[in-house]
Amino acid sequence: MFDTEYDVVVVGGGHAGSEAAASAANLGCKTLLITMNLQNIAQMSCNPAMGGIAKGQIVREIDALGGYSGIVSDRTAIQFKMLNKSKGPAMWSPRVQSDRMRFAEEWRLLLEQTENLDFYQEMVSGLLIENGEIKGVKTSLGIEVKAKTVVLTNGTFLNGLIHIGEKQFGGGRAGERAATGITEELIGLGFDAGRMKTGTPPRVDGRSLDYSKMVEQPGDDLPEKFSYSDKTKPLSEQRSCFMTYTSPLVHDLLKEGFDRSPMFNGRIKSIGPRYCPSIEDKINRFSEKNRHQIFVEPEGWNTVEMYVNGFSTSLPEDVQFKALRSVVGFENVRFFRPGYAIEYDYFPPTQLSHTLETKLVSGLFFAGQINGTTGYEEAASQGLMAGINAALKVQEKDAFILKRSEAYIGVLIDDLITKGTEEPYRMFTSRAEYRTLLRQDNADFRLTPKSFEIGLASEERMRRMEQKEKKSSDFVQFFKDTSVTPEEANPVLESKNSAPVKQSGKMFKLFARPQITLEDIQKFKKVQEYIKDQNLDKEVLEQAEIQVKYSGYIEKEKNNADKLNRLEDIKIPENFDYSKLKSLSYEAKEKMSKIKPATVSQASRISGVSPSDISVLLVYMGR
Structure with missing residues (x-):
């Protein structure tokens, strides 16, 4: 079936995989996207929204670089809000409520119209590797696909395990099977792996809710849009969201199920996202609060399905139902499906270089939740960068790396590969030292010239900018x-x-x-x-x-960034032997030998490396 060798094979069709496939193909590489279900390309597995605090900046950056997320978000938006307008512009963050079904459809249609891109529906169960180099992938049917580079974007599917109360079953998300084989193979090659957890709330029938008891949350009076291109327009009409609250009664009803909660009875041992906790976690951690916000978000223009934002849970379905019926406006609620938690494999991202290529296997790239991140936007940005760098590697061109002072995407990737993460990583404006420079409004000024230079952003984009x-x-x-x-x-x-x-x-x-x-x-x-x-x-x-x-x-901030960039310019040889620097601390030798920082600046950001260690390094480098 596959008699030609692909330049780039992308495994997984979520947000990371979709951006990776698009960028590689648009850079002229023969690309194949393999996913377990072509009907669910770029599916919004959790909330039907794009953007938000710091995430909106990332979507603007993806768009400025020539990615598709901004265009798709605009074309399928049902509401637009610019968050944090009461603060300075460094904090302004665009967010859209999306039509979930149209979002996936628009992504698929855009990808199908992308030259150099082929598709195949199957599960990838193994990798073809020779002498430390990637040679392709193997599917569950035993089909081998040869490739010069491979980008893994497996999301929550690697040995995914879904929990609802005391019930658990394998799955990558509700209604879809888990992916097996890859984790075990990578561990056999010497990769470190771990487990993470995330969750999602119930989806309910909007016809069963009483909105008159809730607070309406309309969109902006003068809505903007994500994409800098002229391929999209701001919304002319919008759908409202609604807000209500839990209560002490709701909390008491939820607590009745805590003994059957996989989070509290030990069934779930992995760590979930700190900044998007489940409702049971919120009640437990913030016991002094007698209520929590619940946002009722439409899943689309015409569907009656509603997303219950703020009520993520893995409690038994009967407990979820009983408690939710005690929320104001939800007295007669009908479920479409209950909330659940999912555990999945990830690979600590310190095993990657700044290009998102693995250090152990040449030509193998990781992007998205496989790297320990959470969120569509974080995944999409990694997919874009991995796809770009896979293509550039095939074309024997210089790698494309964004500095911390150039983009939130640069901060995200540098944080991951330098510091690693032991809990699902989410981007915040506070993670960026230079957020006055990295605003959502100037992403095209910052990044379109760089993308144009490598051949991704179009000439039309460049001229507009x-x-x-x-x-x-x-x-x-x-x-x-x-x-x-x-x-x-x-x-x-x-x-x-x-x-x-x-x-x-x-x-x-x-x-x-x-x-x-x-x-x-x-x-x-x-x-x-x-x-x-x-x-x-x-x-x-x-x-x-x-x-x-x-x-x-x-x-x-520009002056501060220039000082940092002077350290970025001091390169460290790839196989530098830190043990020969006697004055380095033991921890610095151990951490830098493992992470292999590319520059002195990156070395300075490694946890456990002190300023005196950096001084020793600078003296050795003749600085």
């Missing part, structure tokens, strides 16, 4: 060059309780004042005329406002 960047910088320069008199300025300043000026000055200084908004500055006739003359859109106006108001912070 350049035009937007020029218009933004020209508008900022306009404020620096344009003066206003006290007679022009003071009425606006006084209306905002801002100190009046006594002499003419540049508009930049006025705009930089925290009280003066974009709306205020547009009251000046000179500004109105410039905007009209240059035909400036909302994106350009917002970009200019951020550059004016945060210029000091941005400059400071």
